[in-house]
Every structure is written in structure tokens, then in C-alpha cells.
Amino acid sequence: xxxxxxxxxxxxxxxxxxxxxxxxxxxxxxxxxxxxxxxxxxxxxxxxxxxxxxxxxxxxxxxxxxxxxxxxxxxxxxxxxxxxxxxxxxxxxxxxxxxxxxxxxxxxxxxxxxxxxxxxxxxxxxxxxxxxxxxxxxxxxxxxxxxxxxxxxxxxxxxxxxxxxxxxxxxxxxxxxxxxxxxxxxxxxxxxxxxxxxxxxxxxxxxxxxxxxxxxxxxxxxxx
Amino acid sequence: xxxxxxxxxxxxxxxxxxxxxxxxxxxxxxxxxxxxxxxxxxxxxxxxxxxxxxxxxxxxxxxxxxxxxxxxxxxxxxxxxxxxxxxxxxxxxxxxxxxxxxxxxxxxxxxxxxxxxxxxxxxxxxxxxxxxxxxxxxxxxxxxxxxxxxxxxxxxxxxxxxxxxxxxxxxxxxxxxxxxxxxxxxxxxxxxxxxxxxxxxxxxxxxxxxxxxxxxxxxxxxxxxxxxxxxxxxxxxxxxxxxxxxxxxxxxxxxxxxxxxxxxxxxxxxxxxxxxxxxxxxxxxxxxxxxxxxxxxxxxxxxxxxxxxxxxxxxxxxxxxxxxxxx
Numbered sequence: 141x142x143x144x145x146x147x148x149x150x151x152x153x154x155x156x157x158x159x160x161x162x163x164x165x166x167x168x169x170x171x172x173x174x175x176x177x178x179x180x181x182x183x184x185x186x187x188x189x190x191x192x193x194x195x196x197x198x199x200x201x202x203x204x205x206x207x208x209x210x211x212x213x214x215x216x217x218x219x220x221x222x223x224x225x226x227x228x229x230x231x232x233x234x235x236x237x238x239x240x241x242x243x244x245x246x247x248x249x250x251x252x253x254x255x256x257x258x259x260x261x262x263x264x265x266x267x268x269x270x271x272x273x274x275x276x277x278x279x280x281x282x283x284x285x286x287x288x289x290x291x292x293x294x295x296x297x298x299x300x301x302x303x304x305x306x307x308x309x310x311x312x313x314x315x316x317x318x319x320x321x322x323x324x325x326x327x328x329x330x331x332x333x334x335x336x337x338x339x340x341x342x343x344x345x346x347x348x349x350x351x352x353x354x355x356x357x358x359x360x361x362x363x364x
Numbered sequence: 365x366x367x368x369x370x371x372x373x374x375x376x377x378x379x380x381x382x383x384x385x386x387x388x389x390x391x392x393x394x395x396x397x398x399x400x401x402x403x404x405x406x407x408x409x410x411x412x413x414x415x416x417x418x419x420x421x422x423x424x425x426x427x428x429x430x431x432x433x434x435x436x437x438x439x440x441x442x443x444x445x446x447x448x449x450x451x452x453x454x455x456x457x458x459x460x461x462x463x464x465x466x467x468x469x470x471x472x473x474x475x476x477x478x479x480x481x482x483x484x485x486x487x488x489x490x491x492x493x494x495x496x497x498x499x500x501x502x503x504x505x506x507x508x509x510x511x512x513x514x515x516x517x518x519x520x521x522x523x524x525x526x527x528x529x530x531x532x533x534x535x536x537x538x539x540x541x542x543x544x545x546x547x548x549x550x551x552x553x554x555x556x557x558x559x560x561x562x563x564x565x566x567x568x569x570x571x572x573x574x575x576x577x578x579x580x581x582x583x584x585x586x587x588x589x590x591x592x593x594x595x596x597x598x599x600x601x602x603x604x605x606x607x608x609x610x611x612x613x614x615x616x617x618x619x620x621x622x623x624x625x626x627x628x629x630x631x632x633x634x635x636x637x638x639x640x641x642x643x644x645x646x647x648x649x650x651x652x653x654x655x656x657x658x659x660x661x662x663x664x665x666x667x668x669x670x671x672x673x674x675x676x677x678x679x680x681x682x683x684x685x686x687x688x689x690x691x
Contacts, residue, residue, distance in 0.1 A: 213370070230370035230411065233398070253399050254466055266439075266468045272398045273469065276370055277391070277413050320465065327464065328443055341599035342463025 215276050220288025230276050235259045237275035246286040246315045257343035260316040261285050267323035286315035298322045298360040307356035309347035317343045321357045325364045365401050372413040379414050384572030390414045393469035396478045404488050419576055428582035434473030434575045453589035453608050457531035460593045463600050473575035476529055480522035481602055493519045494563040509668040515630035516664055520563030525602050530626035531591055533634045534608035535580050543573035556631035584612045584620050592683040603627030605676040607683035616646050628676045635659040647688040652681045
């Protein structure tokens with residue numbers, strides 16, 4: 141098991157999101173995500189503009205500046221070994237910076253309040269909830285997301301184990317589950333399944349794929 | 365979330381200097397503050413990042429106790445060999461709280477200051493005396509199953525959610541604070557305030573003051589300790605009732621005994637009543653029940669949280685049984 145090499149499937153782990161056969165034809169060079177995003181914005185503008193306009197005006201940046209001299213500041217983040225120079229407002233969470241500014245949507249936004257674990261990333265090798273920390277607090281930190289877990293075209297053992305044990309259904313919590321489990325391999329945690337359940341309790345799966353998730357985690361721990 | 369100005373403090377003195385004005389908040393792990401900022405419950409105009417402060421060590425004290433830096437993460441404290449060996453109750457309490465991710469973020473100082481989970485405090489659509497003094501308490505006449513039964517007032521019944529602080533209460537911890545006027549050491553038993561008519565004041569910290577570390581005294585050699593937490597699910601949930609017990613027995617008699625309750629108080633609840641009822645007495649089930657009765661005698665349950673009185677008693681009795689079991 142330990143020396144079993146599993147090649148990355150194309151676009152893993154984003155395969156369920158951008159490249160899945162959905163019946164929607166996207167123009168060449170356009171991902172399903174960006175295409176749907178534009179479609180959605182256009183649709184909303186056409187149908188709901190009168191309803192949304194007042195709310196939009198209330199939350200516009202121009203309005204917010206009335207509370208103080210605020211705005212974006214330079215922030216440098218090291219994600220998956222690569223440095224990125226960004227202009228971010230201090231209130232941008234690490235999660236939002238990854239998804240909205242760095243086009244790394246593998247890290248998911250579930251509850252956005254530290255209760256579901258979908259946003260789990262590694263900061264300096266430790267798993268954290270990226271929704272409960274500001275990006276600007278992580279200059280100089282080594283941040284790893286699901287996009288950086290596979291190395292040299294080979295899946296991380298936890299990714300391979302999730303595929304082998306079918307450790308997901310809808311897949312939305314999966315990147316957080318995998319990031320959590322990958323960190324768990326280096327943490328103190330008992331050998332039995334109950335210990336794994338406790339150590340993985342910060343990651344909620346609404347589909348209830350827990351049985352296979354525990355099997356995948358245990359398989360990866362044995363292989364590690 | 366309201367926009368704010370951000371700065372990073374690299375020394376304790378700089379943090380204290382910048383932290384005093386109204387609207388300034390320190391951020392450490394962020395697990396409470398960022399959460400509440402998203403809800404507009406916390407609306408700081410300036411946030412000072414204190415994660416670079418050199419307060420992340422766990423060290424023995426010259427008196428044989430332990431000094432825990434305010435920036436020590438909950439996971440590191442829980443797994444520290446000295447804590448696991450000599451302050452078992454603290455490790456157990458920490459590991460019973462939150463999730464591994466949150467424990468990797470949350471700090472010792474931040475955990476002491478975490479805010480209540482009262483639904484009405486967290487929802488700005490409702491009046492709340494803690495969030496907006498004088499606006500009224502929505503919980504007293506609302507749904508209050510998770511709310512406190514000890515230390516409440518007609519103005520607030522919000523429960524303190526910490527597990528760590530309950531264990532530290534039973535360990536007689538001291539909070540070390542630095543401010544513009546100098547250093548001070550406050551026993552944890554005097555650190556928290558009951559709501560009374562000012563539920564917005566939860567502790568004795570003055571604006572700009574910073575918790576630098578917590579010290580734990582050396583326990584008697586034969587002391588044993590235990591944390592028992594009861595909740596709606598087996599993991600990743602706040603306590604409905606919990607008990608932290610530190611005990612030394614001689615023969616079958618309890619000598620050194622410290623008892624604190626969680627999930628039932630407006631602050632981590634040290635029960636001197638239970639300690640007085642049991643100290644010097646035999647470790648019997650009958651005496652444990654008497655101590656539990658004493659601990660909950662002052663409880664003021666409401667409609668939805670009345671079950672907590674019995675739950676807290678049984679939790680304490682069970683914890684006392686476990687901690688006095690012959691090795």
C-alpha cells in the first residue's frame with residue numbers, strides 16, 4: 141500500500157466542479173465556473189436589478205468608507221510554495237482570499253463560522269479553519285491548500301485513500317476532510333476508529349459519508 | 365463585516381500602547397473575534413494582530429507550578445507532557461472543546477475571553493443587555509435551554525462557554541495581566557464578573573490590558589484530577605453541564621478538594637459549597653450527592669433549562685466517583 145503510486149486524475153480535486161459533465165456547453169477557454177458565474181450575474185442583473193439596487197447601495201465600498209479611512213493594502217501570501225502579491229482589505233478572510241482573489245476554489249466555504257471544516261487548510265503544517273482568520277495575518281506563513289497536496293503528479297496518500305474507499309458523496313466537504321486527515325497523520329490520535337471520529341469531528345459531512353471517510357483515513361494512516 | 369484598520373504588534377509594550385483606545389481589539393486565534401465580527405456583534409475599528417508576541421512558551425515555575433504563555437495554542441497545551449501528567453483535568457477539558465482545527469488556532473488568553481453562545485447575543489436582530497446595555501434580555505422570556513442556572517441576574521442568563529477555564533478554576537490558576545499602569549496578577553476566581561446589572565462587563569480587564577500568561581500552582585503529590593463534560597452530541601459541542609475536580613484522598617477521606625462546574629454558570633463556576641461539604645469527609649456516594657446538592661442549591665432554573673440542575677448534580681457525582689476511584 142505504501143509504495144502504491146496513484147496518478148492524479150485530470151483536474152483532481154476540481155473535477156467534480158469545473159469539468160464534470162453537466163450538460164452545459166462552455167465556450168472554448170472558459171471554465172464551467174467562470175461561465176456560470178457570468179451567466180448568473182447577467183441573469184440577476186436582468187431580472188432583479190430593481191430589487192437589489194437599494195441593498196447594493198447600502199453595502200457599496202463608497203458607503204463603508206464613511207466609517208473610516210479604509211481600503212485595500214498590499215498582502216503577500218505564500219500558497220502551495222508560491223508567493224502571491226495581492227491588494228486586500230484587512231477584513232478579507234484567508235478563505236475568501238483563496239477563493240476570490242487567488243482562484244483556488246478547492247477550499248470550500250460551508251458555514252463560514254468555523255463549524256463545518258469545509259475550509260480547512262494547513263498553515264505551517266497545522267490544520268486550521270481558513271474562514272476564521274484574516275489573510276493579512278498570514279504573511280510569511282506556509283499555506284497549503286488542497287490544490288497543493290499532490291506532489292509531482294502523484295496524489296497524497298489521503299487523496300488516494302478517499303478515492304479507493306469512496307470517502308464522499310456530493311464532494312463539497314471532501315477537500316476539507318482530506319486536508320484535515322492529512323494533518324491528522326502527524327498528530328497524536330488513538331489507533332481505533334472512535335479516535336479517528338473524534339479527531340475528524342471538526343469536519344461535517346452532510347451526506348453522511350462518515351463510514352467510508354473513517355475507512356479512508358484509517359487506510360491512509362496504515363500506509364503512512 | 366465592518367471594515368477596520370489593521371496593525372501587527374511585535375512587542376507586548378507596543379500592543380498595550382496601541383490597544384487602549386475605544387474600538388481597538390486584539391486578535392490572536394480569531395476563533396471568537398472573527399466569528400462575531402461576521403455577525404456584526406463585534407465591530408472593532410482597529411484590529412491588532414498579537415500572534416507575533418513572544419508569549420508562546422510553557423515553562424515550569426520556581427514554585428513547582430506551570431507558567432503558560434497567553435499565545436500557547438489550545439492543542440499544544442492539551443498535548444504538553446507536563447500538563448498531561450500533572451494537570452490531567454486541563455488536558456481533558458481542552459480536548460473536549462471545539463475541534464482539532466479550532467484548537468490549533470485558539471490561544472490560552474483568547475480562550476479565557478471567549479464570548480457566550482447565547483443565541484440572542486449572537487443575533488443583532490434581538491435585544492441583548494450584554495451586546496447593547498439597557499436593551500433587555502431576550503433569553504429570559506425566550507428559548508433558554510443552553511443558558512445558565514448559576515450566577516444569573518434579571519439582566520442576563522448567558523452561559524460562559526469555556527471548558528479550559530473551568531479546569532483552570534479547579535486548578536486555582538492565576539491570570540497575569542500587563543497594562544499601561546503596570547503588571548498585575550489576578551486569581552482566576554476573581555477574574556470573571558457575574559452579570560448583575562452590567563452584563564457587558566465580563567471580566568476585570570481594563571482597555572488596553574493584555575493577558576500575558578497564566579500560572580498554575582503545584583498540586584499536592586497524590587492529587588488526581590478529572591474533567592467530565594455532558595452535551596447534546598459526543599464531540600464538537602458546548603457543555604450542557606461539566607465538572608472539573610481536583611482531589612487528594614487520605615485513606616478514604618478527601619483532603620485537598622477543588623470543584624468547578626461548566627455549562628451552568630454565567631462564569632466558570634467554582635463551587636466552594638461542594639468543597640466545604642466534602643473536604644475531610646469520606647468518599648462515599650451519599651457524601652457526593654450531598655456535595656452536589658450543595659453546589660446547585662443556589663440554582664435559578666427557568667422553563668427550558670431546569671433539566672440542568674439534575675444534570676449538573678449527576679455530572680459532579682460521576683466526576684467525584686471517577687477521581688476518587690482507587691488506582
